[in-house]
Amino acid sequence: MAEKKEYLVNRVKTTKEVQNMMIEYYSGLQTARQDGKFLAWTYGPIPFEIMRAMDIRFEHLESYGAYLAARSGQQRLKELSEADGYSNDVCSYARLLRGVTLLHERNETNTIPNVLIVDMPDFLVAIRHCPLQGSVYDYQKRLLNKPGFCLDTMPIHSEDDYQESIRYWKRQLVEFIVFLEDLTKTKLNMDRLKEIMGYVKEGAVIRKRMLNLCKARPAPINTFDHFISLGPSHTLRGRKESVEFWKRMEAEVEERVNNKVGVIKNERFRLYWHNLPIWFRVGRLSETLAGYGAVLVSASYTHEGFYAHEPEKIDPEDPLTSIAREESWLSWLSSDINQAAYLLQKEIEDYSIDGMIMCSHRTCQFVDVGEYDLADLITRKTGVPNVVIDADPTDPAFYSDAQTETRIQAFMETLESSKRRSASSLQK
Amino acid sequence: MHVIGIDIGSLASKAVLVDEKKYIISYSIVPTGARSAAAGQDAFERVLKQAGLLPGDVAYVLSTGYGRANVSVSNEQLTEITCHARGAYTLNPEVRTVIDIGGQDSKAISLTDMGDVAKFAMNDKCAAGTGRFLEVMARALEIDLADMGDLSLKSTTIVEVSSMCTVFAETEVVSLIAGSCNKEDIIAGIHRAIARRVGTMAENTGIRQQVMMTGGVAKNIGVVRALEEKLGTALLVPDEPQIVGALGAAIFALERALTANINNAG
Numbered sequence: 017m018a019e020k021k022e023y024l025v026n027r028v029k030t031t032k033e034v035q036n037m038m039i040e041y042y043s044g045l046q047t048a049r050q051d052g053k054f055l056a057w058t059y060g061p062i063p064f065e066i067m068r069a070m071d072i073r074f075e076h077l078e079s080y081g082a083y084l085a086a087r088s089g090q091q092r093l094k095e096l097s098e099a100d101g102y103s104n105d106v107c108s109y110a111r112l113l114r115g116v117t118l119l120h121e122r123n124e125t126n127t128i129p130n131v132l133i134v135d136m137p138d139f140l141v142a143i144r145h146c147p148l149q150g151s152v153y154d155y156q157k158r159l160l161n162k163p164g165f166c167l168d169t170m171p172i173h174s175e176d177d178y179q180e181s182i183r184y185w186k187r188q189l190v191e192f193i194v195f196l197e198d199l200t201k202t203k204l205n206m207d208r209l210k211e212i213m214g215y216v217k218e219g220a221v222i223r224k225r226m227l228n229l230c231k232a233r234p235a236p237i238n239t240f241d242h243f244i245s246l247g248p249s250h251t252l253r254g255r256k257e258s259v260e261f262w263k264r265m266e267a268e269v270e271e272r273v274n275n276k277v278g279v280i281k282n283e284r285f286r287l288y289w290h291n292l293p294i295w296f297r298v299g300r301l302s303e304t305l306a307g308y309g310a311v312l313v314s315a316s317y318t319h320e321g322f323y324a325h326e327p328e329k330i331d332p333e334d335p336l337t338s339i340a341r342e343e344s345w346l347s348w349l350s351s352d353i354n355q356a357a358y359l360l361q362k363e364i365e366d367y368s369i370d371g372m373i374m375c376s377h378r379t380c381q382f383v384d385v386g387e388y389d390l391a392d393l394i395t396r397k398t399g400v401p402n403v404v405i406d407a408d409p410t411d412p413a414f415y416s417d418a419q420t421e422t423r424i425q426a427f428m429e430t431l432e433s434s435k436r437r438s439a440s441s442l443q444k
Numbered sequence: 445m446h447v448i449g450i451d452i453g454s455l456a457s458k459a460v461l462v463d464e465k466k467y468i469i470s471y472s473i474v475p476t477g478a479r480s481a482a483a484g485q486d487a488f489e490r491v492l493k494q495a496g497l498l499p500g501d502v503a504y505v506l507s508t509g510y511g512r513a514n515v516s517v518s519n520e521q522l523t524e525i526t527c528h529a530r531g532a533y534t535l536n537p538e539v540r541t542v543i544d545i546g547g548q549d550s551k552a553i554s555l556t557d558m559g560d561v562a563k564f565a566m567n568d569k570c571a572a573g574t575g576r577f578l579e580v581m582a583r584a585l586e587i588d589l590a591d592m593g594d595l596s597l598k599s600t601t602i603v604e605v606s607s608m609c610t611v612f613a614e615t616e617v618v619s620l621i622a623g624s625c626n627k628e629d630i631i632a633g634i635h636r637a638i639a640r641r642v643g644t645m646a647e648n649t650g651i652r653q654q655v656m657m658t659g660g661v662a663k664n665i666g667v668v669r670a671l672e673e674k675l676g677t678a679l680l681v682p683d684e685p686q687i688v689g690a691l692g693a694a695i696f697a698l699e700r701a702l703t704a705n706i707n708n709a710g
Contacts, residue, residue, distance in 0.1 A: 378568075388648070395563075406568040418510055419549070419566065426525035426564060433526075433560040 024306035026279050028237050028272075030265040031245040037261070038083060038247050045134050048073040054200055055135055057113075059152055060143030060167075061321070061346050063189065063339045065216060065254050067141070069209035070196055074141070075134045076251050077152075078409075080116075081109040085295035085410035086244070089132040093119065094411065108379045108411035110152045117160065139199060140164035141192075145346065146382035165195045169343070171351035178344050185340035206335075212254035213332040213339075220327030222262040223249055227324060229269050230313045231367055234278025235286065236269045239312035240302035241279070243293040249322040284309030285431050286368055290316050290360070290390070291375040291383050294407045294415065304421055308428040314367045320349055320359060353386055353393075360394050371431050372402040373424075378414040401434070403427035446497060447504045447701050449693025450487055451524060452480045452511030455547030455575060456660060458690040459487035461495050461502075462698060466534060470494035471687050476547075480511030488517055504704070506697035508689055510548075522696055524689045525553055525564050531692030532656045533559030535682050540652035543671065543679070544689070545642060545661035547575040552646035565645045573641035575661050577613070581634045584617045585627055592631050596666030599632035601625075606637070613637065631666060639670035646675060656680040658688035 048055040056067060056074040067074050084090045090108075093115025098104055100118055102111050116134060119125050125133050139162050142153030150166060157164040167188050170181050193204050229236055245265065248258035272278075287305065289312050294301065305311065323330065325345050330338045348355050363369065374391045377384050391402040403423055408414035445464040451457065453476060460471045472490035476483040484507065492499065499517065507518035508527040515521075524544070532542045533555060542553040550573045554563040567573055582589040603625050605616055613634070620630050638661075646655075655677055661667050662685035672679050682688060 401563065404565070419568075422510070422523050422525070423564075423566060426523040426561065429522060429526040430561045430564075437558065437560070 023303060024280060025238055025240070025302050026277070028241045028265060028268055028279070030261070030268050031241045033261060033264075034245045034247050037252060037257075039131060041247070041252060042083070042131065042134065045073055045075050046130075048135060054138045056139050056141050057134075057137040057156070058141045059109075059113075059149045060145040061343065062141055062143060063167075063192070063343065064251060065209060065212050065335060065339060066189070066193060066196065066204070068254050069212050070200060070202060070204055072196065072200065074251070075137070077109050077113050077149075079247070079251050080134060081112050081410045082293075082295040084112060084132055086298065087129075087132060088296065089128055090115075090296075090410050092128050094413075096122075096124075104411070104413060105379060107148050107152070108408050108414075110148060112410060113152065113156065117156070136160070137162060141167075143167045143169060143343075145169050145350065146380075148382065163199060165192055167192060167343075169347045172344060172348040173352050173354075178348055181344035181347060182337065182340045185343050186336050189336045189339060209335045210332050213330065213335040215256055215259050216254045216323060216338075217327060217330035217332055219249055219253055219259045219262045220323035220330060222259070222266050223322070224324055224327050226262070226266045226269050227314075227319055229266075229273050232273045233286075233368070234276065234280070234283040235311045235313045236272035236277065236279060238279045238302055238306075239289060239315045239318055240293075240298050242315070242318040243298055246318065246322060253322075278311070280306040280309065280311050282309050283311055284435075285370045285428065286311060286313045288312070288314045288316075288360070288363060288367070288369045288372045289375065290372060291387065292317055292377055292380065292409045294375065295410055296412055297407075297415065297417075297420075300417070301420075301424075304424060308425070310371075310428060310431075312373075314363045314369065316349075316356070316360070319363060321346060350382070353390060356386075356390060357393050357397075360390065361398060364394070364398050364400055369400055370435075371427060372400060373427075374402050374404045376404050376406050378406060378408050379411060380409060401427070401430060445503050445698075445701060445705075446495070446501055447506070447694055447697035448488060448491060448502050448517075449527065449690040449695070449697055450484050450505065450507045450509075450512075450515050450518065451527065451687070451690035451693060452476060452484050452507065452509040452515065453524075453546050453660075453689075454510055454549070456686060457483035457487045457509075457511070458687045459484075459491045460687050460690040460694045461491040461497070462691070462694045464698065464702070466695060466698065468691065468694075471684065471690065473686055476511065481514040481516065484511060484515040485517070488515075503701035504697040506693045506700065508693040519697070520700065522693065525551060525566075526561055527689045527692030527696065528658055529553050529555050529561045529692065530559060530695050531688035531690070532658060532682075534691060534695050535688070536654060536656060536680060538654045539656045539680065541646065541649070541655040542688075543642060543646050543655065543657045544659040545574060545638070545657070545667070546659040550574050550642045550645065550659075550661075552642070552649045554649040554652065563649045565648050567641075567645070573638050573645075575659070577638065578634070578661065578664065578667075580614050581617055581631075584614045585621070585630065587627065587631075590663075592635075593663070593665035593667070595628050596631040596635050597669070598628040599626070601629045603629040603633040604636075605630070605633040632670070635664070635666040635670040636674075638667055639674040643671055643674035651675055651677065653677065654680055656682070656688075658682065658685045660686045662686075 144150035
């Protein structure tokens with residue numbers, strides 16, 4: 017019998033529930049037609065709450081990419097899109113999406129595991145959050161000849177811009193609802209939307225409390241655990257089951273804090289992760305860092321999005337304003353480096369960060385531009401060092417284990433020598 | 445007391461044996477080939493033989509480089525970034541920037557005044573700006589890799605090699621040859637292309653004097669000159685730039701061995 021592998025990271029057990037939750041969610045997409053439901057393909061930070069309230073099922077491009085990458089299911093789809101003329105420099109999420117459509121066009125859905133297949137959509141929804149999301153929407157809409165709705169964003173650099181964006185978003189959301197009502201011939205049940213928004217708020221408040229628990233030493237949970245359990249606050253948010261999940265997870269993490277149980281033994285370094293995760297290397301990187309006594313305690317992706325910003329201000333009685341606030345907040349983060357820098361500095365203080373891992377995603381120029389500037393700015397201001405690693409959210413062709421692990425080890429050696437210097441200067 | 449540092453690179457494996465005064469007693473450079481473990485052992489045995497020592501005479505062995513985990517005689521592994529920094533600082537304590545171009549990677553390292561790594565940058569998953577890039581270009585030009593440096597100094601006309609993808613640059617070089625450009629000018633163009641790539645990386649970490657170039661490519665005078673021109677500063681090049689990483693590993697090995705001695709005595 018094979019020996020059981022010993023892991024250095026003591027994963028939060030509740031997170032293992034997410035896998036089945038996601039499989040169930042994707043199964044629901046596969047049976048949408050036979051269940052008599054509409055199926056949408058969506059791109060960007062979509063207001064899922066509205067579609068959930070109208071009982072529409074939705075696939076989300078970026079989540080689907082992560083789902084595929086974490087299960088090594090992306091290869092065939094990449095090959096198909098590249099054979100169709102897509103350069104591998106194009107957004108890897110977009111290539112996967114094109115791969116899925118080709119899989120259906122060629123009747124080759126049996127060439128990848130059934131659990132990874134999503135059905136073709138009845139309509140499309142996108143947000144021009146990143147320029148490519150808008151382009152992918154335009155292209156797919158033409159290609160598939162399906163109805164669609166594309167929500168817009170505006171750059172935000174001030175509180176005034178933010179308030180203007182909220183007003184803009186509310187107007188768009190009303191138009192979006194009209195679009196959905198016309199398409200489905202069903203009226204939005206506002207009471208149902210308010211109920212969903214209540215669950216969104218409850219889940220987000222719990223999740224925020226749990227993120228804050230990572231300020232404890234030793235850290236009770238690794239941010240890698242947060243990466244893999246985003247489903248309940250993303251495509252699965254606004255459901256009672258998701259709130260129950262967050263309650264169970266919080267209880268487990270809280271118990272660890274009370275008993276001073278760390279997610280790794282002998283915590284030496286507390287790290288911050290900037291940018292999207294590398295979905296196909298979450299587990300391995302978590303273990304690699306643990307080997308050096310390093311734990312991720314915070315990340316831009318988990319700590320700033322998914323209603324992590326002021327969740328207590330979500331007003332279930334006013335769902336459109338609550339959604340508009342979240343969407344505008346995401347635009348502010350992505351359009352204003354000063355805002356991103358301010359938040360990062362605050363995270364460094366709040367979570368006692370020793371070092372930052374800046375993940376440069378080669379096919380996602382939207383999140384990649386400004387990465388080096390931000391890293392330099394924060395290191396100059398705080399003295400907290402950073403390392404940049406080259407990767408891609410879903411495409412292993414842009415990633416090298418050996419190079420990344422060498423950079424991480426060198427970074428750990430740098431942190432170690434810096435810690436030694438501080439200790440010796442304190443002794444003097 | 446004797447200790448050994450071993451640096452297993454993608455093209456060459458290096459070993460350096462030093463005594464307790466940090467003097468280099470012997471060193472070896474062997475091709476890595478397909479089996480890095482065997483190359484490491486070979487480099488290790490050679491330095492011992494040159495010094496007339498046996499494995500039991502060595503207090504500590506520290507390995508570095510991409511194959512660092514595959515050295516059976518190693519007591520500890522550190523990255524080549526940390527080891528190149530320490531090796532360069534040992535050779536010249538005024539060094540604050542190290543530019544290392546090896547077989548399949550290039551890196552720029554900024555040092556603290558104590559010789560520790562302050563910041564570093566490495567090439568991405570691509571052979572552009574590395575020794576392998578030069579090897580491919582030498583093959584396309586049908587010349588010896590070792591002759592590239594001197595030949596490039598005879599260049600009289602500027603020829604641009606714009607592509608940094610190894611495959612596309614090779615195609616570009618072939619078309620330049622077909623276009624009757626002088627080999628010397630083409631080689632100088634290749635060196636400038638490398639200097640642009642690696643120099644930019646060094647600028648990203650910040651250039652502080654003195655700047656030392658290490659790694660096998662530092663033996664190419666043409667690349668050194670092109671980098672000096674790009675960075676606007678003179679580069680220090682050690683007598684044997686290829687062993688600087690192994691030297692750094694040996695210095696760390698010495699520190700570990702001396703600490704162990706003190707602890708044992710205590």
